[in-house]
Amino acid sequence: MNPILTFIVILIGFYGLATSNNIIKSVFSVTIIESGVILLFLNLGNLEGGAIPILNDQVSYIVDPLPQALMITTIVIGSTVTALALMLCIKIFHHYGTVEWKEVLGRKDVKS
Amino acid sequence: MSQIPVILIFLPVLTALFIYLFKWRHMHLLALLTQTGMTILAIVYFLHFKDQFEATHIILGGWSDVRIGISLANDGLSMAFIFLTLFMWWSVLTYLYRFGKTEHTFLFFLMFLQGVFLGLLQSNDLFNLFVFFELTTIIVTILIAYKKTGESFRAAIYYLLLNTSGVLLFLIAIVMLYNLYGTINIRVLSEVIHTHADTTILKFAYVLMMTGISVKAALFPVFTWLPKAHGVAQSAISALLSGLIVKGGIYLFFRINFLFESAGLPYHNIFFILGLLTALSGIIFALAQKNIKLMLAYSTVSQIGLIIMGLSSPDITTFYGGVLHTFNHALFKALLFLGAGVIIAVYRTKKLDEIRGVFRTMPIISVMMIIGMLAITGMPFFNGYISKSIIKYGFEDSVFRTLALYLVNIGTTTLFIKMSHIFFGPKMLSYPMKHRQQNITLLLLALACLVFGNFYVEIMDAFFGIDYAHITRISLGGLLDYGITVIIGILIYLYVLKKDVKLVKGIREFKISFETANILFIALLTVLTFYFVIL
Numbered sequence: 001m002n003p004i005l006t007f008i009v010i011l012i013g014f015y016g017l018a019t020s021n022n023i024i025k026s027v028f029s030v031t032i033i034e035s036g037v038i039l040l041f042l043n044l045g046n047l048e049g050g051a052i053p054i055l056n057d058q059v060s061y062i063v064d065p066l067p068q069a070l071m072i073t074t075i076v077i078g079s080t081v082t083a084l085a086l087m088l089c090i091k092i093f094h095h096y097g098t099v100e101w102k103e104v105l106g107r108k109d110v111k112s
Numbered sequence: 113m114s115q116i117p118v119i120l121i122f123l124p125v126l127t128a129l130f131i132y133l134f135k136w137r138h139m140h141l142l143a144l145l146t147q148t149g150m151t152i153l154a155i156v157y158f159l160h161f162k163d164q165f166e167a168t169h170i171i172l173g174g175w176s177d178v179r180i181g182i183s184l185a186n187d188g189l190s191m192a193f194i195f196l197t198l199f200m201w202w203s204v205l206t207y208l209y210r211f212g213k214t215e216h217t218f219l220f221f222l223m224f225l226q227g228v229f230l231g232l233l234q235s236n237d238l239f240n241l242f243v244f245f246e247l248t249t250i251i252v253t254i255l256i257a258y259k260k261t262g263e264s265f266r267a268a269i270y271y272l273l274l275n276t277s278g279v280l281l282f283l284i285a286i287v288m289l290y291n292l293y294g295t296i297n298i299r300v301l302s303e304v305i306h307t308h309a310d311t312t313i314l315k316f317a318y319v320l321m322m323t324g325i326s327v328k329a330a331l332f333p334v335f336t337w338l339p340k341a342h343g344v345a346q347s348a349i350s351a352l353l354s355g356l357i358v359k360g361g362i363y364l365f366f367r368i369n370f371l372f373e374s375a376g377l378p379y380h381n382i383f384f385i386l387g388l389l390t391a392l393s394g395i396i397f398a399l400a401q402k403n404i405k406l407m408l409a410y411s412t413v414s415q416i417g418l419i420i421m422g423l424s425s426p427d428i429t430t431f432y433g434g435v436l437h438t439f440n441h442a443l444f445k446a447l448l449f450l451g452a453g454v455i456i457a458v459y460r461t462k463k464l465d466e467i468r469g470v471f472r473t474m475p476i477i478s479v480m481m482i483i484g485m486l487a488i489t490g491m492p493f494f495n496g497y498i499s500k501s502i503i504k505y506g507f508e509d510s511v512f513r514t515l516a517l518y519l520v521n522i523g524t525t526t527l528f529i530k531m532s533h534i535f536f537g538p539k540m541l542s543y544p545m546k547h548r549q550q551n552i553t554l555l556l557l558a559l560a561c562l563v564f565g566n567f568y569v570e571i572m573d574a575f576f577g578i579d580y581a582h583i584t585r586i587s588l589g590g591l592l593d594y595g596i597t598v599i600i601g602i603l604i605y606l607y608v609l610k611k612d613v614k615l616v617k618g619i620r621e622f623k624i625s626f627e628t629a630n631i632l633f634i635a636l637l638t639v640l641t642f643y644f645v646i647l
């Protein structure tokens with residue numbers, strides 16, 4: 001896969017952030033950017049026909065294991081962020097009755 | 113001995129877990145005990161490695177390859193920030209202390225944040241920098257939302273999404289650097305960074321990192337999350353955020369600039385301009401507000417601009433002036449936020465117009481607040497004066513820069529003249545006993561302001577080996593400058609702000625939507641790309 005394609009995925013995410021008026025869509029956009037980054041790094045660390053990175057004397061042509069190790073951490077962090085953001089969305093819906101940015105940010109403080 | 117950095121990260125995290133698991137009434141004392149232990153460890157570590165910071169590089173897990181292991185390292189700057197972190201947590205923990213009462217969940221996140229922040233300061237590989245960077249974002253989001261009002265939830269999600277997209281740009285840059293050099297260790301990378309022929313990708317990586325850091329440090333077009341978050345959080349959390357967590361972004365700002373130093377990127381002028389714009393826009397928004405917490409929050413934005421102006425200087429003395437201002441700002445802004453927190457708790461309102469007669473009601477807190485205000489406006493003998501003088505001294509040969517500095521300072525002075533109105537007037541209500549012990553914290557911070565205002569030569573020499581003997585504690589010119597600034601401030605207040613003209617009202621009600629904030633974010637990325645990569 002061409003790295004340019006992953007950049008397109010990232011740009012789609014930014015497009016979503018810059019245009020959507022819905023909080024949940026913004027959360028999705030951030031997730032899309034993150035998927036793009038993960039794809040980019042895995043893609044750059046990949047070798048065509050490389051073996052899995054388990055140390056073994058017979059195999060010398062192996063895929064770089066570091067990107068995979070790092071990206072699994074990123075995925076974990078990403079899922080935390082998504083979970084937290086969606087929880088906040090639910091709470092915002094309870095307080096304001098909507099998840100539109102404009103209405104949520106425009107309204108004066110509502111006493112809970 | 114050499115493993116103390118690891119202990120500094122894990123001790124608060126373990127304490128946090130312990131607090132949450134065993135919910136005893138006196139858990140707050142345990143947190144204070146941990147804090148004492150960490151302070152002792154940090155002092156021992158600093159005294160031991162004072163002259164040989166190259167030896168502090170540790171690779172975790174017995175990994176022999178320096179290029180890819182998880183590594184921690186310290187130098188004078190990170191040690192100074194570690195002491196600042198410990199001091200800020202001391203203030204917040206003593207401020208929140210109530211005998212026999214512990215808010216376990218809150219304390220859990222607070223102590224956890226300390227461990228994560230210390231990790232951010234000491235990390236020597238880019239990926240862990242990213243992890244700690246993102247973890248601070250997550251925990252701070254929870255702390256902002258902790259009051260569980262609609263306002264705090266919306267501020268929290270605004271903060272979370274904007275900062276996460278910033279941090280992800282940082283991650284893309286890490287991917288690019290790993291692809292170019294095959295290492296993510298900062299010390300190794302800073303030695304080889306000029307060796308690669310393909311400078312376009314290198315510059316692009318720098319731009320991505322700087323854009324991500326700008327969001328975290330609240331630079332010019334992307335500071336919109338800061339007043340929202342700092343305005344709604346609890347006062348102790350606001351003090352922590354304004355005093356320290358924003359400084360995490362600033363810390364990374366100069367760390368990354370050090371990393372790219374040998375690549376010779378021309379970052380000085382553009383970041384001076386960005387810092388100036390941050391300072392001016394922050395102060396303009398601050399002057400228009402009528403909510404004391406929002407005023408303080410926007411003032412943080414303007415002070416960050418001032419710090420960036422100092423840090424972007426190529427001259428090393430002026431650079432450390434910016435660093436010193438980072439510390440000074442942490443001290444007096446924490447003092448002001450915590451003092452304002454007590455006032456808000458007693459008066460039950462954040463509106464400037466409804467708070468009167470603070471001096472008669474709470475004389476001790478008023479004196480502390482006045483010390484904080486004198487420090488932030490740059491009165492001689494207080495710490496703000498010193499760091500501002502150092503930065504001013506560095507800008508002496510450029511009329512434009514000196515004028516810019518005066519403009520920002522006049523704005524700050526006007527802001528605090530406006531805020532000082534809360535002190536006047538008759539005694540309005542009695543002052544409940546339960547807030548009295550918070551005076552100790554305020555006293556501690558006020559003393560720190562005075563110490564930094566008078567013993568700066570010794571402090572800067574101990575940590576950075578920079579001699580500031582040429583900056584005098586007091587001079588006729590300094591006093592005259594301060595007097596003129598105050599007079600101009602009073603005039604601006606009387607003739608512009610007090611009448612609440614249409615323009616001021618317009619600025620107060622000016623709101624930036626989330627989409628616009630993101631468009632500004634992308635615009636910043638584009639401008640920086642244009643400046644560094646294409647030009």
